[in-house]
Amino acid sequence: MISIRNLTFSRGNRKIFDNISLDIMPHKITAIMGPSGTGKTTLLKLISGQIKPDSGSIFVDQQNVTTLSRSKLFTLRKKMGMLFQSGALLTDMSVYDNIAFPIREHTHLPESMIRTVVLMKLNAVGLRGARDLMPSELSGGMARRVAMARALALDPNMIMYDEPFTGQDPISLGVLVKLIQTLNQTLGLTSIIVSHDVQETAAIADYIYLLSAGKIAGQGTPEALNTSESAWVQQFMQAKADGPVPFHYPAHDFTSDLLANKKQ
Amino acid sequence: MNIFQVLGQSTLKSLAKLGRGSLFFISILSGLGYVLKRPNLLMKQLYSVGVLTFWLICIAGLFVGMVLGLQGVYTLSTFGADSSLGIMVAASLVRELGPVVSALLFAGRAGSALTAEVGLMKATEQLSGMEMMAVDPLKYIIAPRFFAGFISLPLLAALFSAIGVIGGHLAGVELLNVDAGAYWSQMQSSIDFYDDIINGIIKSIIFAWLVSWIALFEGYDALPTSAGISRATTRTVVNSAFAILLFDFLLTALMFGAN
Amino acid sequence: MQYRSLEILVGFFVSIAIAALFFLALQVSNFSALKDHGSYAVKAHFDDVGGLKTKALVSMAGVPIGRVTEINFDAQNYDALVTMRIDSRYNTLPTDTSASILTSGLLGDKYIGLTAGGLDEFLKNGDTIDLTQSALVLERLISQFLFNSSDKSE
Numbered sequence: 001m002i003s004i005r006n007l008t009f010s011r012g013n014r015k016i017f018d019n020i021s022l023d024i025m026p027h028k029i030t031a032i033m034g035p036s037g038t039g040k041t042t043l044l045k046l047i048s049g050q051i052k053p054d055s056g057s058i059f060v061d062q063q064n065v066t067t068l069s070r071s072k073l074f075t076l077r078k079k080m081g082m083l084f085q086s087g088a089l090l091t092d093m094s095v096y097d098n099i100a101f102p103i104r105e106h107t108h109l110p111e112s113m114i115r116t117v118v119l120m121k122l123n124a125v126g127l128r129g130a131r132d133l134m135p136s137e138l139s140g141g142m143a144r145r146v147a148m149a150r151a152l153a154l155d156p157n158m159i160m161y162d163e164p165f166t167g168q169d170p171i172s173l174g175v176l177v178k179l180i181q182t183l184n185q186t187l188g189l190t191s192i193i194v195s196h197d198v199q200e201t202a203a204i205a206d207y208i209y210l211l212s213a214g215k216i217a218g219q220g221t222p223e224a225l226n227t228s229e230s231a232w233v234q235q236f237m238q239a240k241a242d243g244p245v246p247f248h249y250p251a252h253d254f255t256s257d258l259l260a261n262k263k264q
Numbered sequence: 265m266n267i268f269q270v271l272g273q274s275t276l277k278s279l280a281k282l283g284r285g286s287l288f289f290i291s292i293l294s295g296l297g298y299v300l301k302r303p304n305l306l307m308k309q310l311y312s313v314g315v316l317t318f319w320l321i322c323i324a325g326l327f328v329g330m331v332l333g334l335q336g337v338y339t340l341s342t343f344g345a346d347s348s349l350g351i352m353v354a355a356s357l358v359r360e361l362g363p364v365v366s367a368l369l370f371a372g373r374a375g376s377a378l379t380a381e382v383g384l385m386k387a388t389e390q391l392s393g394m395e396m397m398a399v400d401p402l403k404y405i406i407a408p409r410f411f412a413g414f415i416s417l418p419l420l421a422a423l424f425s426a427i428g429v430i431g432g433h434l435a436g437v438e439l440l441n442v443d444a445g446a447y448w449s450q451m452q453s454s455i456d457f458y459d460d461i462i463n464g465i466i467k468s469i470i471f472a473w474l475v476s477w478i479a480l481f482e483g484y485d486a487l488p489t490s491a492g493i494s495r496a497t498t499r500t501v502v503n504s505a506f507a508i509l510l511f512d513f514l515l516t517a518l519m520f521g522a523n
Numbered sequence: 524m525q526y527r528s529l530e531i532l533v534g535f536f537v538s539i540a541i542a543a544l545f546f547l548a549l550q551v552s553n554f555s556a557l558k559d560h561g562s563y564a565v566k567a568h569f570d571d572v573g574g575l576k577t578k579a580l581v582s583m584a585g586v587p588i589g590r591v592t593e594i595n596f597d598a599q600n601y602d603a604l605v606t607m608r609i610d611s612r613y614n615t616l617p618t619d620t621s622a623s624i625l626t627s628g629l630l631g632d633k634y635i636g637l638t639a640g641g642l643d644e645f646l647k648n649g650d651t652i653d654l655t656q657s658a659l660v661l662e663r664l665i666s667q668f669l670f671n672s673s674d675k676s677e
Contacts, residue, residue, distance in 0.1 A: 045392075048396055050392060050395060050396075074398040074400070075398070077395075077396055077397070077398040078398045080396065081396075082393070082396040084389040084392065084393055084396075085389070086388050086389050088388060088389035088390050088392065088393030089390070089393075090390055090393075090394075091385075091388070091390070101397070101399075102397040102398075102399070105397070105398075105399050105404075106398065147393075150397075154397075
């Protein structure tokens with residue numbers, strides 16, 4: 001479905017991705033994990049063609065998004081859904097209009113049919129009763145579910161989740177985990193989850209890529225990673241405070257640092 | 265870092281920004297067709313950009329006109345020329361104050377709001393979200409706002425001048441007993457339709473382009489953080505004011521300097 | 524807000540603003556006086572135009588009947604050639620009409636005042652007015668006055 005080859009991307013002098021290659025299998029849930037600041041969200045933006053890499057290629061449905069024209073990219077994006085961290089709902093429209101928005105923009109369906117589609121999508125995320133609310137009246141978890149319904153509005157065949165679990169209370173967390181899983185199974189979607197919430201992600205992912213410092217630090221099924229011999233993978237998966245990734249940000253020796261004050 | 269490096273760096277930065285701004289403007293223009301096909305988008309923005317600035321402009325115009333009337337009478341009566349009050353009030357309003365003051369007020373009221381709105385949309389990922397739904401935010405969000413500003417400001421400036429002239433009448437004629445016939449007839453015989461009114465409108469059209477462009481670009485180019493948006497909003501007001509005054513000087517030199 | 528009421532408010536705003544434009548055009552400026560009845564050009568030579576400018580009024584008996592359109596220096600006669608356009612409603616000006624450059628009020632603008640002559644032929648497009656009187660230049664007036672008074676005292 002998606003294959004990334006020799007991707008390099010840098011922001012300023014910092015290399016976010018250094019020559020990485022990875023594949024995302026159709027109809028599976030693939031998780032891309034890693035510590036904050038490893039450019040997981042950037043990867044999603046690269047896949048959807050919002051930003052261009054320095055070098056390398058990204059194939060989605062056999063089309064190289066790095067060289068596609070803007071109009072072809074837009075056509076391709078109708079087949080991609082994306083769930084943003086904040087939900088990215090349009091704040092001047094009701095929940096109903098938010099979900100109807102992509103349908104109205106891209107199809108010429110009559111309003112009665114749009115209504116049917118919108119209510120179906122809202123029912124799938126369990127928020128049919130919230131259709132008249134404005135985005136500002138929604139809780140964080142509800143906003144994400146509405147955004148999920150909107151991402152599904154055009155019946156895409158792949159969907160990307162950007163940090164879907166961050167900052168959620170346990171109940172909405174459970175709802176989201178279950179939703180992602182059921183949607184993937186019932187609709188046969190290809191799902192990509194970008195996250196650093198190990199437990200929830202590992203529970204539903206079919207395959208995991210671990211990113212660190214611009215490289216792929218580990219990959220495999222959740223079970224394989226849990227038993228991985230790599231110390232770094234172990235530290236990340238078990239959420240240990242210290243390990244190959246030190247607790248301390250690189251600094252001089254502590255005692256000499258303290259004494260340095262006296263010398264001045 | 266030495267002073268030349270700082271100078272060079274900031275020059276390159278502003279040039280790069282100007283380049284981005286120009287590309288941005290070109291994409292706005294290419295959104296014109298889209299806006300014409302979707303008049304309801306334009307209508308909404310005409311409301312929030314034009315109608316919501318309406319009262320501010322009316323009140324400001326009235327008071328500026330009345331002040332001109334009062335000051336005009338005091339100054340002109342020392343030369344026994346208070347019959348020329350109408351010319352003074354109308355010429356200063358139509359040529360300068362109407363376009364300039366309404367553009368400054370517009371930048372403060374509508375321009376800053378546009379920057380904050382677009383910047384917040386960027387910060388809350390609404391713009392990228394739209395992009396992911398294969399809807400071009402430059403066409404759907406930016407273009408209608410630009411054209412709404414572009415249409416509104418010349419109308420507001422005309423309103424400002426008209427109300428200002430009436431304000432001058434209230435202060436000069438009703439309050440300080442300047443002859444009403446002299447006020448209006450002197451005005452009519454000296455204010456030239458093409459030289460004064462049309463040139464004033466041309467000015468306000470150019471200010472409308474400047475302010476809408478600056479406001480939307482600052483919002484679109486803002487750092488998507490609260491500090492970034494607040495700085496962008498400030499920049500909109502400050503840069504718009506600079507641009508308005510600079511262009512006013514250039515345009516005045518072009519239009520009225522020749523004679 | 525309902526879309527309908529929004530449309531009404533926008534319509535209200537636009538129509539008031541356009542009314543303001545009309546007000547500026549009709550009440551504040553000379554737009555209504557510009558109604559074009561057609562016009563014809565008449566030329567006149569002056570020794571000195573003083574501060575006369577293009578677009579200055581041309582009036583007869585105090586009523587504006589045209590405007591100055593061009594002021595050029597005539598290199599052959601070393602004087603000023605003024606072209607004015609007169610409203611074609613007033614097409615019965617005798618050919619011996621005289622033109623003089625006058626000032627409205629003490630500090631006012633310069634304008635051209637025409638005084639009708641007595642001939643039966645009328646000025647046509649492109650004709651030249653022969654009888655002209657130059658602008659009064661204050662400095663010259665004062666120096667004349669001084670010379671005159673010094674002559675007398677001798």
